[in-house]
Amino acid sequence: MARLLKVTADLPKKMSQAPLSSPLIPQTLKQHYLEDGEYIIGKSLAELALPSEFLVLLVKRNDEYKKPTGSTIFKKGDLLVIQCDDSEILKQTIEFLTNGMRVKAG
Numbered sequence: 001m002a003r004l005l006k007v008t009a010d011l012p013k014k015m016s017q018a019p020l021s022s023p024l025i026p027q028t029l030k031q032h033y034l035e036d037g038e039y040i041i042g043k044s045l046a047e048l049a050l051p052s053e054f055l056v057l058l059v060k061r062n063d064e065y066k067k068p069t070g071s072t073i074f075k076k077g078d079l080l081v082i083q084c085d086d087s088e089i090l091k092q093t094i095e096f097l098t099n100g101m102r103v104k105a106g
Contacts, residue, residue, distance in 0.1 A: 028085055029057070032094055034078045039100035046070035054093045055083040 034041060040048065045056060045068050058065045059072060060079035066072075074080075084090040096102050 028083070030082045030084065030090065032080045032082060032097065034074055034076055034080070034097075036076050038076075038098050040074045040097040041076050043074060044070060045072045045074075048097070051089050051093060053084055053086050053089050057081045057083050 050056070056068050058081040059068050059074070060066075060081070061075065061077070065081070082090070084093070092102075
C-alpha cells in the first residue's frame with residue numbers, strides 16, 4: 001500500500017547523521033560502558049537514587065537500546081546513554097556508579 005501511495009522514500013542520509021547536540025539543546029549526551037566489578041552491576045535504577053540532573057536515557061544490551069525503568073537491573077557489558085549538563089554532577093555520579101562512593105559537592 002505504501003508503494004502504491006509512493007510514501008516509501010528513505011530519509012535523507014543527512015537526517016540520520018545529525019548530531020545529538022545543538023545550541024537549542026544545552027544538555028550533553030554521554031556514554032558509560034559497565035565493566036566487571038562496577039558498583040552499579042546487579043542493582044536497579046530505583047535503588048541507586050541518582051541525582052535528578054543525571055538521566056539514564058537508554059541502556060544498550062545485546063545490540064538493543066531500551067528505555068530503562070526503575071526496575072531495570074544493570075549488567076556487565078551494558079552501555080548507558082546518559083544526559084547530564086552539569087560536568088561536576090556527571091563526574092561525581094559516574095564515580096558513584098563505578099565504585100559506590102558518593103562524593104559530596106562543595
